[in-house]
Amino acid sequence: xxxxxxxxxxxxxxxxxxxxxxxxxxxxxxxxxxxxxxxxxxxxxxxxxxxxxxxxxxxxxxxxxxxxxxxxxxxxxxxxxxxxxxxxxxxxxxxxxxxxxxxxxxxxxxxxxxxxxxxxxxxxxxxxxxxxxxxxxxxxxxxxxxxxxxxxxxxxxxxxxxxxxxxxxxxxxxxxxxxxxxxxxxxxxxxxxxxxxxxxxxxxxxxxxxxxxxxxxxxxxxxxxxxxxxxxxxxxxxxxxxxxxxxxxxxxxxxxxxxxxxxxxxxxxxxxxxxxxxxxxxxxxxxxxxxxxxxxxxxxxxxxxxxxxxxxxxxxxxxxxxxxxxxxxxxxxxxxxxxxxxxxxxxxxxxxxxxxxxxxxxxxxxxxxxxxxxxxxxxxxxxxxxxxxxxxxxxxxxxxxxxxxxxxxxxxxxx
Numbered sequence: 001x002x003x004x005x006x007x008x009x010x011x012x013x014x015x016x017x018x019x020x021x022x023x024x025x026x027x028x029x030x031x032x033x034x035x036x037x038x039x040x041x042x043x044x045x046x047x048x049x050x051x052x053x054x055x056x057x058x059x060x061x062x063x064x065x066x067x068x069x070x071x072x073x074x075x076x077x078x079x080x081x082x083x084x085x086x087x088x089x090x091x092x093x094x095x096x097x098x099x100x101x102x103x104x105x106x107x108x109x110x111x112x113x114x115x116x117x118x119x120x121x122x123x124x125x126x127x128x129x130x131x132x133x134x135x136x137x138x139x140x141x142x143x144x145x146x147x148x149x150x151x152x153x154x155x156x157x158x159x160x161x162x163x164x165x166x167x168x169x170x171x172x173x174x175x176x177x178x179x180x181x182x183x184x185x186x187x188x189x190x191x192x193x194x195x196x197x198x199x200x201x202x203x204x205x206x207x208x209x210x211x212x213x214x215x216x217x218x219x220x221x222x223x224x225x226x227x228x229x230x231x232x233x234x235x236x237x238x239x240x241x242x243x244x245x246x247x248x249x250x251x252x253x254x255x256x257x258x259x260x261x262x263x264x265x266x267x268x269x270x271x272x273x274x275x276x277x278x279x280x281x282x283x284x285x286x287x288x289x290x291x292x293x294x295x296x297x298x299x300x301x302x303x304x305x306x307x308x309x310x311x312x313x314x315x316x317x318x319x320x321x322x323x324x325x326x327x328x329x330x331x332x333x334x335x336x337x338x339x340x341x342x343x344x345x346x347x348x349x350x351x352x353x354x355x356x357x358x359x360x361x362x363x364x365x366x367x368x369x370x371x372x373x374x375x376x377x378x379x380x381x382x383x384x385x386x387x388x389x390x391x392x393x394x395x396x397x398x399x400x401x402x403x404x405x406x407x408x409x410x411x412x413x414x415x
Contacts, residue, residue, distance in 0.1 A: 011225065011249070013249040016248055017229060022112055028057055028059050029112075037055070037057050038185075039120065040056035040059070040180075045305075045326055048060075048238055049200050049238045050193060050196075050319070052196040053189065053190075053193030054186060054189070055192070056180075056184060057119075062234075064118060065388075066093075066277075075391055081102065084102060090358060091134075091359060092389035092390040093388060093389060094136070094140075095390075121147055123149075123183045124141055125151055127151060128152065131360075138151075150179050152173060155168070156329055158324060160334075161324050173319055196239075199237075201308065203238070204305065204306045206243065206246035207230070208306045213253040218260070219262070219297045220257050220261055221256075221263050223273045223298065224289075232245045237307075266293050267294075267295050268294060269295070269349045270295055272298050272350070272352070273354065274354065275300070276363075278394060284400075292403070294410075297348065298342050298345075298346040298348065300339070332364075332369060339373065350380035350406065351380070351381050352384060354383075357385065380406070382403070
């Protein structure tokens with residue numbers, strides 16, 4: 001029988017996820033210490049499939065940023081980076097991560113016994129589809145360690161994805177190969193690349209099915225569950241381990257749907273979360289929505305690791321297309337179209353926009369989008385101020401009051 005925690009039913013597959021994440025960090029730590037395998041740092045929607053296809057172990061600094069936020073260690077390190085000249089207005093993933101590096105610390109050492117630092121990179125690879133900050137972030141380490149920094153400069157504000165878009169990004173990804181071959185000491189093995197792309201595609205399809213179980217009414221999972229169980233889709237895409245994990249998680253959630261198991265008992269309202277998580281407040285928000293009998297059933301964020309365009313028979317162009325189709329690089333018309341469909345598919349009663357003060361590229365509330373969506377769809381919207389890691393930007397009392405009032409409005413509308 002599934003174990004209950006704080007009135008909720010714990011997802012049993014989570015035990016295997018914890019092992020997968022531990023294995024990921026221990027493998028990276030050993031490789032960096034011994035030099036037996038090359039380590040590539042890669043931004044979260046960078047060409048991880050190419051790196052795995054060339055034999056690199058892959059480390060994702062945004063994942064470390066999320067760990068810093070979720071453990072609230074970020075607040076110890078952001079001021080360190082600020083004092084070193086990094087503005088408090090830039091990405092708080094960057095400032096918390098770089099501040100931790102400057103202090104020679106990491107929360108990984110408290111979570112995983114024996115790990116003392118993040119793994120040193122042999123090469124750093126970025127994709128600016130998220131923002132320019134990821135390039136500057138990796139540049140910090142490139143200067144410190146004197147290792148190559150290479151990457152992809154993406155298009156922004158993309159409407160319909162065209163062949164020109166795809167060819168432009170595919171060319172840039174292929175141009176990474178000579179430097180990666182020089183660092184790895186190996187030639188690109190196309191069969192190994194195609195296998196990594198195949199596994200990444202399979203992982204994406206399974207992860208989408210996992211998230212789509214929340215279309216059921218009542219839903220078996222929440223957005224807050226998603227931020228935890230997305231771990232393998234982030235750090236292990238392109239591996240069999242990630243595929244195995246979601247092949248374990250998906251049947252458990254499907255069984256919940258069949259049995260009517262509710263992530264939020266007596267679910268009354270269903271919401272969509274647009275924007276970054278507020279990592280240091282996940283537990284508080286999860287508890288508040290739970291008590292309000294309101295389930296945040298879907299989000300833009302968790303769906304950002306669904307790359308169904310990947311095709312092992314055409315790895316470079318399909319990687320390019322998958323990275324360009326990403327929500328964050330699209331124009332507002334495409335974003336609004338996407339959100340509207342998601343809210344319909346997940347039967348949402350309203351949408352919460354998170355305006356993350358240090359993450360403008362993942363904040364879509366600043367140029368009238370909530371008002372346009374409300375006018376076009378009649379959907380109730382709420383914008384809350386906060387941040388991904390810098391909790392100085394979050395007013396607990398204000399946000400909690402806003403959420404309570406928003407749910408009361410939903411009650412009036414549906415009465």
